[in-house]
Amino acid sequence: MTIFLDDHLSIDWTAVRFDNQKLTLTRKEFELLAMLSQNEGETMPRTVLLETVWGYRIGTRTRTLDVHIRRLRRKLGRFGEEYIQTIFGVGYRFVRLRAARPLQLSSPAAFAIGA
Amino acid sequence: MTIFLDDHLSIDWTAVRFDNQKLTLTRKEFELLAMLSQNEGETMPRTVLLETVWGYRIGTRTRTLDVHIRRLRRKLGRFGEEYIQTIFGVGYRFVRLRAARPLQLSSPAAFAIGA
DNA sequence: TCCAGGTTGTAAAAATCTTGTAAAAGTCGT
DNA sequence: ACGACTTTTACAAGATTTTTACAACCTGGA
Numbered sequence: 001m002t003i004f005l006d007d008h009l010s011i012d013w014t015a016v017r018f019d020n021q022k023l024t025l026t027r028k029e030f031e032l033l034a035m036l037s038q039n040e041g042e043t044m045p046r047t048v049l050l051e052t053v054w055g056y057r058i059g060t061r062t063r064t065l066d067v068h069i070r071r072l073r074r075k076l077g078r079f080g081e082e083y084i085q086t087i088f089g090v091g092y093r094f095v096r097l098r099a100a101r102p103l104q105l106s107s108p109a110a111f112a113i114g115a
Numbered sequence: 116m117t118i119f120l121d122d123h124l125s126i127d128w129t130a131v132r133f134d135n136q137k138l139t140l141t142r143k144e145f146e147l148l149a150m151l152s153q154n155e156g157e158t159m160p161r162t163v164l165l166e167t168v169w170g171y172r173i174g175t176r177t178r179t180l181d182v183h184i185r186r187l188r189r190k191l192g193r194f195g196e197e198y199i200q201t202i203f204g205v206g207y208r209f210v211r212l213r214a215a216r217p218l219q220l221s222s223p224a225a226f227a228i229g230a
Numbered sequence: 231t232c233c234a235g236g237t238t239g240t241a242a243a244a245a246t247c248t249t250g251t252a253a254a255a256g257t258c259g260t
Numbered sequence: 261a262c263g264a265c266t267t268t269t270a271c272a273a274g275a276t277t278t279t280t281a282c283a284a285c286c287t288g289g290a
Contacts, residue, residue: 026276027204064278066238088286089237141265179267181249203275204248 019097023075028053032068036084036094045091138190143168147183151199151209160206 016023016030025033031053036044050056050065069092073080085093131138131145140148146168151159165171165180184207188195200208 028277062278063238063240063280067240067278069238070240086238143266177267178249178251178269182251182267185250201249 018076021077025072025075028068029072029075032065033072033094036092040094040096043087043090043093047091049091133191136192140187140190143183144187144190147180148187148209151207155209155211158202158205158208162206164206 016025035049035053046065047058050060056062069084073084076083079097082097083094085095087093131140150164150168161180162173165175171177184199188199191198194212197212198209200210202208
């Protein structure tokens with residue numbers, strides 16, 4: 001994932017809004033959540049997440065993805081488990097609950113997330 | 116940031132007013148604070164600050180930015196840490212506390228004279 | 231159904247990376 | 261050379277990320 005910065009604009013991980021509340025995310029947490037929410041409704045295989053967010057190759061033995069998922073779920077609040085579902089043996093899937101817009105990445109100029 | 120000096124004008128960094136008190140800043144401190152306060156509310160990446168204030172290119176290994184931030188914070192007084200926030204892994208962000216106007220740089224002459 | 235073997239959850243430790251800080255060293259103008 | 265300012269150095273403190281170790285949990289086949 002690439003993040004483009006304008007000379008006078010900057011990303012502030014601290015300022016992500018989610019479901020009407022501010023989320024204080026770390027960089028990796030942000031990238032992971034972005035990855036998931038941008039593919040809302042789709043199951044993202046562990047291999048893909050590890051590849052895109054961490055650059056890990058298939059076969060790498062690590063539990064860091066699980067740990068990050070856990071921290072994200074906690075930060076998402078009471079419905080963390082529902083927002084980020086576990087697809088056993090495959091990966092994770094982000095779903096929108098109610099009418100909440102998952103991640104407000106709004107102004108394109110502020111920061112563009114490249115696939 | 117570039118500061119233009121007229122032959123007949125001398126800038127007196129001593130005369131910067133901040134939050135109802137006079138600040139005695141050095142040139143670099145002033146430029147850094149100006150940079151930050153002019154982008155109030157935005158996170159200014161270290162790379163940008165180092166580029167604009169120091170002319171350093173990305174990758175330069177230096178701690179001079181941190182040192183200047185520290186001195187600024189001290190001079191800003193009791194709330195230095197709150198005025199200049201650290202955005203971990205990115206840079207710094209200046210925020211206005213209460214109704215205080217951070218730095219009056221508006222009209223070019225405004226800060227030229229120590230009055 | 232129940233078990234075995236792989237998969238995921240989790241807390242806590244360890245490792246890594248970033249920022250804070252004091253003090254020394256270097257620079258520049260007068 | 262002196263004084264004021266700036267930068268570097270070297271380490272401390274802090275934040276984030278990864279690993280470890282084990283518990284809990286699926287799921288397919290006996």
